[in-house]
Amino acid sequence: MSKSICILGLGYIGLPTALLFAKEGNTVLGVDIDQDKIQKLNQEILPFEETGLKKLYENAKHNFTASTSTKPSDVFLIAVPTPITKEKKCDLRYVVAATNSIKNHLKKGDLVILESTVRPRTTIDIVKPILEETGLICGQDFFLAYVPEKAIPGKTLEEMQNNHRLIGGITKSCAQRAKELYTFVKTDMPITSATTCETVKLFENTYRDVNIALANEFKILSKDFKINVHEAIRYANKHPRVNIHSPGPGVGGHCIPIDPYFLIDSTKSKNSLIEKSRSLNNQMPDHAVEFILNKINPNAKIALCGLSYKANVDDDRESPSYQIYEQLTQKGYDIIIIDPYFTNKKHPKIKKQSNTIKNVNTLIIATNHKEFEEFSAKDFEDSPVHTIIDLKSCLKNKQELQNKNITIHTFGDYS
Ligand SMILES: NC(=O)c1ccc[n+]([C@@H]2O[C@H](COP(=O)([O-])OP(=O)(O)OC[C@H]3O[C@@H](n4cnc5c(N)ncnc54)[C@H](O)[C@@H]3O)[C@@H](O)[C@H]2O)c1
Known part of the structure; x- marks a missing residue:
């Protein structure tokens, strides 16, 4: 049965979710505190790009409206940011504000869902008491569940519909109601407690x-062993029970470098493997810069290839490219950035790839965008580029480039 659903937070998670619910025939109100975003949406301008989002919007817009204020609904879904504080703690300010804005409209029979990534026990210890200030009892008068999202940029819609989705209820009936709502999810939706579900979300990224x-x-x-780590890991991963991830110049994105802190923040355990891992990953941009400085000469004219933390998307949140750029700039290098997924509105130093390659002599690949992986000899005709530093070990036509007298240094190749 179709419902009225109010989604709070129209970001990378909230907007696609809102449109998927609208396409299912629900009446969806998208709410955001960002007036500019709401204005754009009301002019049918999507605030960011995502595969299939435009098409989905066209199919769903008759059931979707956007506003800066919350209205009475059957369902309220919170997808607001949960940033990290300077002290590396989970900042719940937006979740608390969104919950308070729901409180004024909550009535008997309503369902409230939290999708934001949070530290364990947030749903039961923070959200539930705020909603119960209305006098309504959770599990009896209204229903509350935690339903985390794990979609990745570039594949958000595909993953939202096809990924396994864990539902965490404050009570079993809360979880059951939430499960019934997600009609666009095509796979398994097991049910557990809200706190287990919050913890599972953090276990995955940790x-x-x-x-x-x-x-x-x-x-x-x-x-120390003078080997190529990428080759060694590739062979180790041929073992049927081994799955080592890839080394690189740092960990970016909105989830992996943040979520482990929500676990660290929530436990008394000190100096854990999780903390040590975070610290090592945080040092990787420094290692990358040290590697680069050992390979380039003081007159190098550099283009940094890639601002995104991840291949083939325009997502630069927590991207190690920024640290590499800053550190090299501080050393006196004048660096141009090329990234086909961004315009120079995002970063004034971003320039067009084809022009840049004719005006620099050194490339540093910091993101494995397909455009960089596929660099070939013909990209460097009439180009002074003589050195490529491949921080992602992603170049496919290495031999062809070397035949053109381009020296390639791969981060992690000590063979
Ligand atoms: N983006 C991802 O890939 C991803 C994946 C899994 C989980 N998450 C989690 O989902 C949550 C949302 O992430 P996102 O990437 O969509 O964030 P985002 O920053 O893209 O969007 C959040 C939106 O919420 C709005 N907002 C803030 N306070 C509000 C309020 N009180 N009422 C209404 N709107 C409000 C902001 O203006 C913003 O537009 C976070 O907890 C994040 O950790 C994100």
Whole structure:
């Protein structure tokens, strides 16, 4: 049965979710405190690009409106940011503000869902008491569940519909109601408690961060053995029960470098493997800069290839490219940035790839965008580029480039 759904937070998670619910026939109100975003949406301008989002919007817009204020609805879904504080703690200010704005409209039978990534026990210890200030009882008068999201930029819509989705209820009936709402999810939706569900979300990204830290540690060790760490990991991963992630110049994005701190913040355990892994991954841009400085000459005219933290998307949140750029600039290098996924509105130093390659002599690949992976000899005709530093070990046509007298230095290759 179609419902009225109010989604608070129209970002990378909230907007696609809102449109998926609208396409299912629900009446969706998208709410955001960002007036500019609401104005754009009301002029049918999407605030960011995502595969398939425009098409989905066209199919769903008759059931979707955007506003800066919350209205009475059958369902309220919170997808607001949960940044990290300077002290590396989970900042719940936006979650608290969004919950308070729901409180004024909450009535018997309503369902409230939290999707933002939070530290364990937030749903039960923070959100539930605020909503119960209305006098309504959770699990009896209204229903509350935690339903985390794990979609990645570039594949958000595909993953929102096809990924396994864990539902965490304050009570079983809360979880059951939430499960019934997600009609666009095509896979399994097991039910657990809200706190287990919050913790599972953090376990997933912490596992990946610790795994990357191990790969980075292997990279550091490989220097002593004079081997190529990427080759070694590729062979190790042929073992049927081994899955080592890739070493690199740092961990970016909105989840992997942040979520482990929400676990660290919530436990009394000190100096944990999780903390050590975070610290090692945080040092990787410094290692990358040290590697670069050993390979370039003081007159190098550099283009940094890639601002995104991830291939083939325009997402630069927590990207190690910024640290590499800053550190090299502080050393006196004048650096141009090329990134086909950004315009120079985002960063004034961004220039067009084809012109830049004719005006620099050194490339530093910091993001494995397909445009960089596929660099070939013909890209460097009439170009003074003589050195490429491949921080992602991603170049596909290495031999062809070397035949053109371009020296390639791969981060992690000490063979
Ligand atoms: N983006 C991802 O890839 C991803 C993946 C999994 C989980 N998450 C989690 O989902 C949550 C949302 O992430 P996002 O990437 O969509 O964030 P975002 O920054 O893209 O969007 C959040 C939106 O919420 C709005 N907002 C803030 N306070 C509000 C309020 N009180 N009422 C209404 N709107 C408000 C902001 O203006 C912003 O537009 C975060 O907790 C994040 O950790 C994100």
